[in-house]
Amino acid sequence: YPRGLIGAMLARLDVGVALFFVVSGFLLTLGFLRPASEGRPGPRLGDYAIKRALRIWPVFVVTLVVVHLTVARDVGAGSWVRSLTMTTLYGDRFFSDGLTQMWSLETEVAFYVLLPLLLLGSARLARRVGVLRSTVLLAGLLTAVNVVWVVALTKPAEEQFPFAHQWLPAYLDWFAAGMVLAAAWVARSHGSRHAVVRLLDLAGSLPGLCWTVAASVLLLASTPLAGPLDLSPSTTPATMLLKNLAYLAVGVLVVVPAVFGPPTRYRAALEHRVPRYLGQVSYAVFCIHLVVLHAVMAMTSTELFSGRFWLVAPLTLVLSVVAAIVLHHVVERPAVSLAGRLTRRGQPTSAAKDTTPSASSWTQVS
DSSP states (O other): OOSHHHHHHHHGGGGHHHHHHHHHHHHHHHHHHHHHHTTOOOOOHHHHHHHHHHHHHHHHHHHHHHHHHTTOOSOOHHHHHHHHTTOGGGSSSOOOTTOGGGHHHHHHHHHHHHHHHHHHHHHHHHHHHOHHHHHHHHHHHHHHHHHHIIIIIHHHHHTTOTTGGGSGGGGHHHHHHHHHHHHHHHHHHTTOOOHHHHHHHHHHTOHHHHHHHHHHHHHHHTSGGGOOSSSSOOSSHHHHHHHHHHHHHHHHHHHHHHHSSSOOHHHHHHHSHHHHHHHHHHHHHHHHHHHHHHHHHHHTTOOTTSSOHHHHHHHHHHHHHHHHHHHIIIIIHHHHHHHHHHHOTTSOSSOOOOOOTTGGGGGGGO
């Protein structure tokens, strides 16, 4: 990538993982809290599992096959098993070339498993102090676990598990932020004027300010204070924690104007059919883009980290979107339709209209 400030900020665009985790925490938690707040039954655990599996696994498996037929041909049965069971992070061998981005998907899947347990555990407290307060308390607990993990437990755990710095505990605060946003949105939809709701509405009414602050935080994270700019992990707990918290701030500041406050041009732009469609195919882009990147680098005779960013990046982006569109229509949509048919049994014939602001713009994790 380019050197200097621009290169440093481009290197920090892995902040997209934080955005993804915040959005995921928001939408998935909303799927449980909103029906309960309206007196409707929430998703059954079996249906929840089916929808999650059919949402992510089919495209993932197709990508896995493509990678093992092209980029990473010399892999053993163990690599296949770890990939298919999404347990690579818990072993001593990292992902094959073409699949290295899947660490975040495995962490996401761990959150899928944990979320119903977390909400079940906080349900009794919610009946006493309300959903928003109980979720804030839960988020505080998860953030405390995150800080302890990053500061005190990651390095010892890495002695036996080299990828422990990428496990779910290292990112619980990002998911927790999304959970709080979901609880605040539910409270807001029922007329609550809690201080948290008012603060989020104020921030949501100022998207330009949110983006300016987010850019400033990202600029801070582009300095050595947040650790190395390459793919190596941070060398000290302090840099790990600062980077984690900076990315958390950026993720929240981007999401809040999309779902809180009055209608704005920012929200209208997200609701346009182009970003909505790109949101629908974005999971396939995530899965397939490294395969495309390897192909583009081979076609342009470019070595890894050797430059030529302005040639490689646009080609990879365009070709990844094209490949993702094919995957979306051939694999994703049929799988999601199947999940709908499998989970429709016993449910009411009509459901409440989804009025979540900009919900359709974030369908990659819904």
